[in-house]
Amino acid sequence: MAKPRQIAVNGVDVSxxxxxxxxxxxxxxxAVTERCAGKTCLSQLHEIIILSSPLxxxxxxxxxxxxxxxxxxxCSNTNYTAGDAFSSNLDQLFFMLATKGQPTGFALGTVxxxxxxxxxxxxxxxxxxxxxxxxxxxxxxxxxRDLCPLKKSAIVWFDDCLLRYSDLExxxxxxxxxxxxxxxxxxxxxxxxxxxxxxxxxxxxxxVAYVKxxxxxxxxxxxxxxxxxxxxxxxxxxxxDLSGEDCKKCLDGAIxxxxxxxxxxxxxxxxxxxxxxRYELYSFYDV
Numbered sequence: 001m002a003k004p005r006q007i008a009v010n011g012v013d014v015s016x017x018x019x020x021x022x023x024x025x026x027x028x029x030x031a032v033t034e035r036c037a038g039k040t041c042l043s044q045l046h047e048i049i050i051l052s053s054p055l056x057x058x059x060x061x062x063x064x065x066x067x068x069x070x071x072x073x074x075c076s077n078t079n080y081t082a083g084d085a086f087s088s089n090l091d092q093l094f095f096m097l098a099t100k101g102q103p104t105g106f107a108l109g110t111v112x113x114x115x116x117x118x119x120x121x122x123x124x125x126x127x128x129x130x131x132x133x134x135x136x137x138x139x140x141x142x143x144x145r146d147l148c149p150l151k152k153s154a155i156v157w158f159d160d161c162l163l164r165y166s167d168l169e170x171x172x173x174x175x176x177x178x179x180x181x182x183x184x185x186x187x188x189x190x191x192x193x194x195x196x197x198x199x200x201x202x203x204x205x206x207x208v209a210y211v212k213x214x215x216x217x218x219x220x221x222x223x224x225x226x227x228x229x230x231x232x233x234x235x236x237x238x239x240x241d242l243s244g245e246d247c248k249k250c251l252d253g254a255i256x257x258x259x260x261x262x263x264x265x266x267x268x269x270x271x272x273x274x275x276x277x278r279y280e281l282y283s284f285y286d287v
Contacts, residue, residue, distance in 0.1 A: 073156040074178050075148035082150060085116040093120040093165060094141035102134030106240045108171055120165035123239045126216030127285045128160045136161035155273055164273060171241045174250045175273030181261040183268035189226045191264035197223045198279050201234040202255045209236050210248035218285050233283050238275040250275035
């Protein structure tokens with residue numbers, strides 16, 4: 001997995017400024033747009049985003065309504081023309097992915113031929129109900145149209161789903177380029193013990209996920225933090241175009257980023273185009 005950039009903006013270390021930069025308010029605010037090649041993009045409220053992709057991105061509030069606000073959107077720099085065959089094929093693709101993805105939580109497909117061919121994939125989180133899944137896919141398509149107008153490749157992540165399309169073939173390949181981190185800014189007291197427990201849990205549920213058709217698993221572990229008994233919750237998932245072995249490879253790569261992503265943080269995620277994990281000290285899934 002490509003390692004996301006360190007915390008610097010225009011070459012300036014902003015690690016000491018993170019807390020003050022996270023005091024934004026997001027209710028009712030539009031997505032923020034930035035150029036993020038080699039930059040750190042900070043999300044609002046209590047999570048931070050660091051990117052590995054040099055694409056044009058948009059991000060909105062990660063702790064607002066999970067169906068309305070996306071976590072992040074990447075757009076390519078290549079364009080199609082409004083009203084052309086590619087545009088029509090993209091409309092058909094979005095409709096097909098929403099129709100096929102809602103009942104099963106996953107769909108992929110291709111529409112068109114030659115330079116007008118468009119490939120697409122959608123994945124809903126494994127615990128999301130069909131109705132919410134369908135809503136998320138449709139919202140994703142709308143957002144990609146709005147935030148990535150006339151772009152030949154784009155991907156958007158919501159809490160409940162992701163949607164990706166491209167003029168290039170990508171099915172069955174691990175996506176190491178579209179990756180970002182999110183974490184809670186609050187720390188635990190015993191970093192080392194907590195990090196080990198997080199790593200243990202994520203590796204345990206990875207071994208469950210990669211042998212299942214859904215490539216999805218959750219789990220929990222009793223832990224002690226500062227002498228207090230707490231419960232650690234984890235979730236891992238891969239897109240179902242991957243083989244089981246490639247799913248494990250993708251998740252192993254994501255988990256290896258824990259020291260860079262979430263060292264001692266009470267919650268964190270590594271999110272990519274092919275797989276993702278999340279852990280928290282509260283239950284965040286419905287299984």
